[in-house]
Amino acid sequence: MAVHVNKRLCKGCGLCMTVCPKNVYELSDEVNQKGFAVISAVRASDCIKCKRCEINCPDMALWIEDDETSSKEESAR
Amino acid sequence: MSVSTMPEKGNPLLKYMRQDKLPHFFCPGCGCGQVVSAFLRAVEALKLDLGTMVGIGGVGCTARIPVYLHMDCLHGVHGRTLAWATGIKLHKPDTKVVVFAGDGDAMSIGGNHFIHAARRNLDVTFIVVNNFNFAMTGGQVAPMTPGGAVTMTTPYGSSEPPFDLCAMAVTSGATYVARTLTSNPAQMTSYIKTALDHKGFSVVEILSQCPTHFGRYALGSGSPKNLVTWIKDHTVPLTAADKMKAEELEGKYRTGEFIKTERPVFMGSTVCSAPCAEKEGKA
Ligand SMILES: Cc1ncc(C[n+]2csc(CCOP(=O)(O)OP(=O)(O)O)c2C)c(N)n1
Ligand code: SF4
Numbered sequence: 001m002a003v004h005v006n007k008r009l010c011k012g013c014g015l016c017m018t019v020c021p022k023n024v025y026e027l028s029d030e031v032n033q034k035g036f037a038v039i040s041a042v043r044a045s046d047c048i049k050c051k052r053c054e055i056n057c058p059d060m061a062l063w064i065e066d067d068e069t070s071s072k073e074e075s076a077r
Numbered sequence: 078m079s080v081s082t083m084p085e086k087g088n089p090l091l092k093y094m095r096q097d098k099l100p101h102f103f104c105p106g107c108g109c110g111q112v113v114s115a116f117l118r119a120v121e122a123l124k125l126d127l128g129t130m131v132g133i134g135g136v137g138c139t140a141r142i143p144v145y146l147h148m149d150c151l152h153g154v155h156g157r158t159l160a161w162a163t164g165i166k167l168h169k170p171d172t173k174v175v176v177f178a179g180d181g182d183a184m185s186i187g188g189n190h191f192i193h194a195a196r197r198n199l200d201v202t203f204i205v206v207n208n209f210n211f212a213m214t215g216g217q218v219a220p221m222t223p224g225g226a227v228t229m230t231t232p233y234g235s236s237e238p239p240f241d242l243c244a245m246a247v248t249s250g251a252t253y254v255a256r257t258l259t260s261n262p263a264q265m266t267s268y269i270k271t272a273l274d275h276k277g278f279s280v281v282e283i284l285s286q287c288p289t290h291f292g293r294y295a296l297g298s299g300s301p302k303n304l305v306t307w308i309k310d311h312t313v314p315l316t317a318a319d320k321m322k323a324e325e326l327e328g329k330y331r332t333g334e335f336i337k338t339e340r341p342v343f344m345g346s347t348v349c350s351a352p353c354a355e356k357e358g359k360a
Contacts, residue, residue: 013301036105055263058107
């Protein structure tokens, strides 16, 4: 599953939500140091590692780790 | 390659970025960030050493791309990117030079440099991010704004026809020309890869979303998703376009590779390719 969200880099544009076939992401209420409401991988366990989010993210905020099963969200601040 | 701060754990492309400059200044959902990733994936696939390459940007949102990359960078002279690139290539012909230009940088103030670089077949990769407007200055009409589009300076819709950059590049003599869009990252990476590997003037036009200005003015929506969809709906792959009528292609952008050929590259006042220089014992 290993969905890594770097909330320091995320700007909450939501493009990951539009490309994810498994609806893993949702916009959260959490705001980062730049004032952006960031996304959260609320259904990380549904991830099928297609990496469409990672490849489409304009901010390099996402990373799907191949050989890892836990998921991790960096702190927003 | 010099890497100052490695990420503890994160997107592997971050190792090519100047991380102390992140997050980059592009607006949420801007296509410029996707172009950066596609470029870096191409660099990775070709195993290029970014540290030996030169990235050039003029002025504009797109032009800021090389500022964030671990490569030598020139930034800040609007439209004169190819003049800089010419100087570098004449002094150090083996240096790989990549220019990141907005549509204004490339076709408005830099238009003349562009056609002559193509005519000379300057050995440079020219990546044009076409976001259909002058984005950094607030979304004014630009030479690649589609006809009829509302922008900051055309409240009743633009009455000018836009340039077709790829057609212009081909007729001016560029030896690799392709058009793609940000919502097709695999194609974007593949074309940039071919361009970086190409000897001669290689042009990749990327149709990209500027949700902040073009999206809000022309579509009445600042949502990156809506603009990405609009761009997708206005593109036709070359293979499909060949079978379509002229009316059907009205207002559509053809995507694909328009030309891939070889001819001598610009080496100075006398055009001389590597083989001819060798023959004369000058290589
Ligand atoms: C010589 C000069 N003329 C005008 C400007 C003002 N200016 C700054 S950015 C820009 C346009 C940028 O548009 P584009 O090249 O399409 O890049 P984008 O921001 O859309 O990526 C202009 C006209 C300038 N900086 N320098
Ligand atoms: S103004 Fe437009 S092109 Fe510039 S960073 Fe924002 S979305 Fe991108």
